[in-house]
Amino acid sequence: MNPQPNLASSQNDISFPEHEEAFRIAVREWLTAHYATFKAQWHDLPDPRSMAFRRGWEDHLCSHGMAGLGWPEQYGGHALDLRRQAVFHEEHALCGAPLGINLIGHGILAPTLLHFGTQAQKRAYLPGILSNQTIWCQGYSEPGAGSDLASLRTRAEATATGYRLNGHKIWTSFADQADWCFVLARTDPDAPRHRGLSFLLVNMRQPGVRVSPIRQLTGEAEFCEVFFENAEVRREDLVGEENQGWKIAMAAASYERGTYFIPRLVRFHQELMQIRQWISDRQQLGQQASSLVRRWSRLAIDSHVLALKSRRALASAVSGEPPGPLGSSTKVHWSEAHQIMLTLALELLGPRACLSASFSDDEEAALFIHAFLWSKAETILAGTSEIQRNIIAEKVLGLPKGA
Numbered sequence: 001m002n003p004q005p006n007l008a009s010s011q012n013d014i015s016f017p018e019h020e021e022a023f024r025i026a027v028r029e030w031l032t033a034h035y036a037t038f039k040a041q042w043h044d045l046p047d048p049r050s051m052a053f054r055r056g057w058e059d060h061l062c063s064h065g066m067a068g069l070g071w072p073e074q075y076g077g078h079a080l081d082l083r084r085q086a087v088f089h090e091e092h093a094l095c096g097a098p099l100g101i102n103l104i105g106h107g108i109l110a111p112t113l114l115h116f117g118t119q120a121q122k123r124a125y126l127p128g129i130l131s132n133q134t135i136w137c138q139g140y141s142e143p144g145a146g147s148d149l150a151s152l153r154t155r156a157e158a159t160a161t162g163y164r165l166n167g168h169k170i171w172t173s174f175a176d177q178a179d180w181c182f183v184l185a186r187t188d189p190d191a192p193r194h195r196g197l198s199f200l201l202v203n204m205r206q207p208g209v210r211v212s213p214i215r216q217l218t219g220e221a222e223f224c225e226v227f228f229e230n231a232e233v234r235r236e237d238l239v240g241e242e243n244q245g246w247k248i249a250m251a252a253a254s255y256e257r258g259t260y261f262i263p264r265l266v267r268f269h270q271e272l273m274q275i276r277q278w279i280s281d282r283q284q285l286g287q288q289a290s291s292l293v294r295r296w297s298r299l300a301i302d303s304h305v306l307a308l309k310s311r312r313a314l315a316s317a318v319s320g321e322p323p324g325p326l327g328s329s330t331k332v333h334w335s336e337a338h339q340i341m342l343t344l345a346l347e348l349l350g351p352r353a354c355l356s357a358s359f360s361d362d363e364e365a366a367l368f369i370h371a372f373l374w375s376k377a378e379t380i381l382a383g384t385s386e387i388q389r390n391i392i393a394e395k396v397l398g399l400p401k402g403a
């Protein structure tokens with residue numbers, strides 16, 4: 001069965017030069033040592049799914065200078081190139097540490113401000129992200145505007161000092177934890193749909209903002225509804241030009257290209273290896289497992305192909321190519337294969353999947369059940385499978401646009 005795929009180092013054009021292998025080793029040693037100490041000192045059962053634990057670990061990384069990896073040094077960053085950033089993300093996932101809760105701040109807003117923000121905006125907002133003291137959320141989707149985002153109706157009306165914001169956002173991840181939100185809102189209702197939108201930075205800690213958490217299948221409430229009722233936005237918190245928000249939102253979506261899938265594919269492979277162990281255990285007990293092996297092998301091929309796709313995306317980002325439809329192919333492939341794998345995992349867990357009600361009962365089963373339930377969202381978030389297939393159909397296969 002295939003060995004651990006190394007997503008950021010290979011023999012091709014994105015290979016991590018051997019003389020820099022010391023960087024990977026140093027990162028691995030740092031992360032392994034710090035994560036072990038962090039878990040040992042955690043005041044509670046170290047549950048990598050819990051918001052508190054994820055925030056705690058992210059705070060730890062930031063307070064030890066492990067943030068702003070790709071930012072210019074003048075803003076407190078490390079100015080690492082994309083390959084080194086990829087190595088960090090890969091080693092971070094390999095050591096078993098969870099993703100943080102300020103991913104949107106670190107991964108989307110910070111690069112957006114670095115590219116489109118004014119000096120004053122960079123000075124005002126980058127330090128809070130670097131220290132993790134300011135948590136950000138992304139306010140795009142609305143009850144009537146998800147896949148068709150440009151039909152959004154949240155309205156930002158000009159006032160003497162900025163804008164007055166009214167509208168209803170939904171599925172806003174981490175909104176109940178967030179201090180600030182970047183919002184796409186309509187500033188010109190008469191302009192064509194994409195042209196009348198602006199990208200605004202909105203303080204969540206003000207009277208005109210109401211947040212209502214939505215309970216998910218997992219039992220957690222990681223995303224929320226957000227109601228803006230005459231919320232105030234200062235003029236200096238408009239990013240870019242008024243009515244040019246669509247362009248900024250589209251650019252913002254491309255910043256994680258090259259690294260977004262790395263932790264997800266490492267996790268995919270780790271889960272796959274655990275499932276392999278369960279199948280081997282059954283074989284050793286003399287049980288028939290040929291159909292399980294066949295299903296597992298198919299997933300192992302998926303894992304390998306996904307690693308290659310991830311590598312190719314990184315190579316194209318490194319060479320400065322504009323984002324293409326490859327991301328859609330990886331998104332559909334990963335999210336759908338992950339659901340298939342976790343269905344197999346639950347079958348193998350059998351009664352353990354039903355009996356382990358909490359993390360403390362059966363850590364391994366709890367993690368798989370959580371992943372299974374969460375994976376239902378993976379074919380929806382960041383563009384549904386249908387929308388990704390439309391992109392592949394139109395942009396790769398050249399099929400005519402649907403009605």
Ligand SMILES: Cc1cc2nc3c(=O)[nH]c(=O)nc-3n(C[C@H](O)[C@H](O)[C@H](O)COP(=O)(O)OP(=O)(O)OC[C@H]3O[C@@H](n4cnc5c(N)ncnc54)[C@H](O)[C@@H]3O)c2cc1C
Nearest residue numbers: 138139140141146147171172173377380381382383384386
């Ligand atoms: C876990 C999670 C976290 C999220 N976090 C955020 C966040 O932080 N901020 C944020 O703004 N949003 C967030 N979202 C929202 C996400 O971006 C939307 O759910 C997604 O874009 C789909 O929009 P929708 O839910 O309105 O579904 P709709 O667009 O209403 O789609 C409903 C169904 O119709 C299908 N469909 C729609 N249009 C077409 C078409 N043209 N062709 C074929 N089929 C179509 C869809 O595929 C889907 O099956 C999150 C979603 C999830 C699940």
